[in-house]
Amino acid sequence: MVDRSSEITGDTIVSEQDWLRRLDRELNQAQYEFVTLSAPAILGLAGPGSGKTRALMYRAAHLIKNGVPPGSMMLLTFTNKAAGEMKERLEKLIGYLPKGLWAGTFHSTGARILRRHAPLLGRTGQFTILDEVDSNRLLRQLVDSLPFKIDRDGRNLLLKRRFLEKVISRHRNSNLTVEQVILEYYPRQVEYTELIERLGRMYTERKRESNSFDFDDLLICWRDLFRDHPRVKAEYRERFRHLLVDEFQDTNRIQAELVDQFAGAASICVVGDDAQSIYAFRQAEVKNIVTFPDKYPRCQVIRMERNYRSTPEIVSLADRSIAINREQLKKKLYSSNPPGEKPVLVQARDVYQEASLVGYLVGELHSFGVPYKEIAVLYRSSYLSSGVEFELMRRQLRYRTFGGLRFLQKGHIKDVTAYLRVLYNPEDRVSWQRVVTLQPGIGEATFETLWKEWSRFPDRLQAMLSGKVSPPRGAAGWERLRETYLDLVTPGLTLPAMIDIVLQKNYDAILEKSYPDQFEERRQGIERLADYGARFASLGQFLDTISLDDSIYSDGSLPSTDRGFLTLSTIHSAKGKEWEAVFVIGLNEGQFPSSRIDSSLVEEERRLFYVAVTRARRYLYLLSYRQDHRQWGAAPLIPSLFLRELPPETYQVLEPDPEF
DNA sequence: TCCCACATGCTTTTT
DNA sequence: GCATGTGGGA
Numbered sequence: 001m002v003d004r005s006s007e008i009t010g011d012t013i014v015s016e017q018d019w020l021r022r023l024d025r026e027l028n029q030a031q032y033e034f035v036t037l038s039a040p041a042i043l044g045l046a047g048p049g050s051g052k053t054r055a056l057m058y059r060a061a062h063l064i065k066n067g068v069p070p071g072s073m074m075l076l077t078f079t080n081k082a083a084g085e086m087k088e089r090l091e092k093l094i095g096y097l098p099k100g101l102w103a104g105t106f107h108s109t110g111a112r113i114l115r116r117h118a119p120l121l122g123r124t125g126q127f128t129i130l131d132e133v134d135s136n137r138l139l140r141q142l143v144d145s146l147p148f149k150i151d152r153d154g155r156n157l158l159l160k161r162r163f164l165e166k167v168i169s170r171h172r173n174s175n176l177t178v179e180q181v182i183l184e185y186y187p188r189q190v191e192y193t194e195l196i197e198r199l200g201r202m203y204t205e206r207k208r209e210s211n212s213f214d215f216d217d218l219l220i221c222w223r224d225l226f227r228d229h230p231r232v233k234a235e236y237r238e239r240f241r242h243l244l245v246d247e248f249q250d251t252n253r254i255q256a257e258l259v260d261q262f263a264g265a266a267s268i269c270v271v272g273d274d275a276q277s278i279y280a281f282r283q284a285e286v287k288n289i290v291t292f293p294d295k296y297p298r299c300q301v302i303r304m305e306r307n308y309r310s311t312p313e314i315v316s317l318a319d320r321s322i323a324i325n326r327e328q329l330k331k332k333l334y335s336s337n338p339p340g341e342k343p344v345l346v347q348a349r350d351v352y353q354e355a356s357l358v359g360y361l362v363g364e365l366h367s368f369g370v371p372y373k374e375i376a377v378l379y380r381s382s383y384l385s386s387g388v389e390f391e392l393m394r395r396q397l398r399y400r401t402f403g404g405l406r407f408l409q410k411g412h413i414k415d416v417t418a419y420l421r422v423l424y425n426p427e428d429r430v431s432w433q434r435v436v437t438l439q440p441g442i443g444e445a446t447f448e449t450l451w452k453e454w455s456r457f458p459d460r461l462q463a464m465l466s467g468k469v470s471p472p473r474g475a476a477g478w479e480r481l482r483e484t485y486l487d488l489v490t491p492g493l494t495l496p497a498m499i500d501i502v503l504q505k506n507y508d509a510i511l512e513k514s515y516p517d518q519f520e521e522r523r524q525g526i527e528r529l530a531d532y533g534a535r536f537a538s539l540g541q542f543l544d545t546i547s548l549d550d551s552i553y554s555d556g557s558l559p560s561t562d563r564g565f566l567t568l569s570t571i572h573s574a575k576g577k578e579w580e581a582v583f584v585i586g587l588n589e590g591q592f593p594s595s596r597i598d599s600s601l602v603e604e605e606r607r608l609f610y611v612a613v614t615r616a617r618r619y620l621y622l623l624s625y626r627q628d629h630r631q632w633g634a635a636p637l638i639p640s641l642f643l644r645e646l647p648p649e650t651y652q653v654l655e656p657d658p659e660f
Numbered sequence: 661t662c663c664c665a666c667a668t669g670c671t672t673t674t675t
Numbered sequence: 676g677c678a679t680g681t682g683g684g685a
Contacts, residue, residue, distance in 0.1 A: 078675080106675080107674095129675095131675085219675090281673060282673085381672050382673085384671095386676090441661095441662075443661065444662095446661075473662090474662095549675090573673085573674085592672095594672055594673090
C-alpha cells in the first residue's frame with residue numbers, strides 16, 4: 001500500500017532541480033521572477049497575451065513543489081470561465097488537481113464560507129442563492145406590500161429598468177449611502193430616497209426570513225462575517241497563507257476589501273491589466289489595481305509586457321487604439337512573433353451581407369488549414385449574433401455560443417428548479433410563491449393569505465405534506481402539488497427522477513397550457529436540465545452549481561468539451577481566451593460603443609474593443625455595416641468610433657464584391 | 661381575485 | 676422577435 005501523499009513529496013524532492021530547469025526553460029525573465037518571488041504582496045501587471053494566468057498558475061505550482069500545502073492556498077477570480085481556466089492549467093502543470101486547494105470565483109468562495117457559518121448570519125447551511133430574477137420579484141412584492149399606496153408613476157419608476165435593484169446594489173457595493181447613489185446617478189429621483197431606504201431594509205429582512213442570500217450578499221455578508229466575528233476571520237487567516245487573484249482589474253470595492261482581510265497573514269499575489277477592465281457596470285474599480293502597491297507597502301511590482309499571442313500587426317493596432325485612453329497605467333506592449341497580415345476592415349452593406357462575408361471568410365480560413373475551433377466571432381451585445389448564427393446554420397457549420405440569453409433564467413427552467421429549491425430550503429419564499437401560484441386558481445393574493453397561515457408551522461414542507469394547511473381557493477391545484485411533494489420526499493431519488501416526478505405529477509399540464517405552441521421545445525429544455533443533473537450526487541450541489549454558474553447553454557452541453565465548433569461569443573465572455581482568427585462584428589456607431597452609455601464610459605468601451613482585438617493570434621477581421629433593417633429608424637449607420645480613430649497604417653480595407 | 665388577450669418596450673456586458 | 680405590463684371580463 002503506497003501512501004499517496006508521500007509519493008508526491010518524494011516526487012517533489014527528486015524533481016526539484018528539474019522543476020527549476022523547467023521554469024527557466026518555459027518562462028521569460030519577468031515571468032520567472034514573478035513565479036519565484038517571495039514577498040508579502042506581489043502585483044503582476046501584464047498586457048494581453050503575456051501569459052499572466054499562466055504565470056499565476058506556475059506560481060501556484062511552484063509553491064506546491066516547494067512544499068506549501070495546497071490547503072493553505074486560495075485562488076480567486078471573477079468569472080466562472082476564468083476559474084475553470086485556472087484549474088485546468090494548474091492540473092496540466094502538475095498533473096493533478098491538489099486536494100484541499102480552494103479555487104473559484106469570489107462568489108462561489110463566498111457561498112462556501114457562508115454555508116459553513118450560516119447560523120451566525122441568521123441562516124441555515126441550506127440557504128438559497130437568489131439570482132437577479134428572484135431578487136427582482138422579491139422587491140416587486142415588497143413594493144406592492146407597502147402599508148400605504150404609492151401612485152402609479154412612482155411604482156412604475158421604482159420597478160422599471162430595475163431602478164430599485166440597481167440603486168440598492170450600487171449602494172451596497174460602493175459604501176455610498178442610498179442618497180449619495182441617487183444624487184450621483186439619478187438626481188431627478190431624489191424624492192424617493194427615503195422610500196428606497198425603507199424598501200432596502202425590508203428586502204434585507206425578507207431575505208433573512210426566506211433563508212436566502214442574493215449575489216451581492218455572498219461577498220458583503222462574507223466581509224461582514226469577518227468584521228463581526230474576529231474568531232472566524234482568524235480561523236481563515238490562520239489557514240490561508242497564499243492568496244492568488246486573477247483578473248484583479250475587475251474586482252469591485254467589496255472584493256478588494258475581502259482580499260485585504262488576509263493582509264499580514266498571507267502572501268497576496270494579484271495579476272491584472274487595467275487596460276482590460278470591462279466590468280465598471282458591476283462597480284469594478286480600476287483603482288483597486290492602480291493603488292495596490294500603495295496599499296501594500298512592501299509590494300513588488302512585476303511587469304509582463306511581452307505578448308506571445310499575436311502578430312506584431314495585431315498588437316500594434318491594439319496598442320494604437322488603447323493609447324487614446326487617458327486613464328491608464330502606461331505599458332509598452334510588444335510582440336516578437338513573426339509578422340503576419342494587417343488586420344482587415346470590411347464595411348458591408350447590411351447585416352445580411354456582413355453575415356455572409358463572415359461565412360465566406362470562415363470557409364476561406366478553413367481551406368487554408370485554420371480549424372473551426374480556432375475561429376471566433378465576437379460582438380458587443382448578444383442580440384448582434386443572430387445574423388451570423390443564421391448564416392452558419394445555412395452553411396451547416398457547427399458553432400457554440402457564449403454569453404447572452406441565459407438558459408437557466410428562462411421561465412420554465414426557473415419553474416422546475418423552484419420545485420426543487422423548496423425541498424432543499426423550505427423557507428424559500430420566492431420559490432414557494434413561484435410553485436404555488438403556478439397552480440390554476442391560485443394567484444398572488446391567495447398565496448399571501450396562505451403564507452401567513454402556513455408560517456405558524458415550524459416546517460413548511462411537513463405542514464404541506466400533512467395536509468394541515470390549504471389555501472382559501474384553488475384546492476384542486478394545491479392537492480396535486482401536495483401529491484407531487486409526497487413523491488418527491490422519497491429518500492434516495494436521483495435528480496432526473498425528481499424532475500420526472502415534477503413533470504409527470506404537476507408541471508407538464510401547466511406547461512402545456514401556458515405554452516401550447518412551444519410545449520415540446522420547452523419540455524426538451526427541461527429534459528436537458530435533468531440530464532445535466534444526473535452528474536450531481538446531491539440536490540444541494542446541483543442547486544449551488546446552477547445558481548452560481550450559468551454555463552449550461554440551450555444546447556445542453558458544457559463549454560469547452562467539444563472540438564470542431566466555431567465560437568460565437570460576447571466580448572465579455574471571450575476575455576482570457578484566444579483564437580487563431582477572430583471576427584469582430586457590428587462595429588457600428590450606436591451599437592459599439594453602445595448608444596445607451598454616457599460619454600464617461602467611452603474609455604470602458606474602448607477597453608472592450610481592446611479586449612476583442614487582442615483575442616486574435618494571426619487573423620483579425622473588423623466588420624461594420626451601413627444599414628440596419630431590423631431597427632425602426634433605418635438611418636444609415638456609420639462605422640464605430642473605434643474604427644474611425646484607428647491610424648490607417650494599422651489596417652487594410654477589404655471591399656466586398658457588390659454582387660456578393 | 662384570477663385569467664386571458666393584447667400592447668408595449670426592450671436588448672449591454674456577469675455573479 | 677420575446678418577456679413583461681395592462682385592462683377588461685368572468
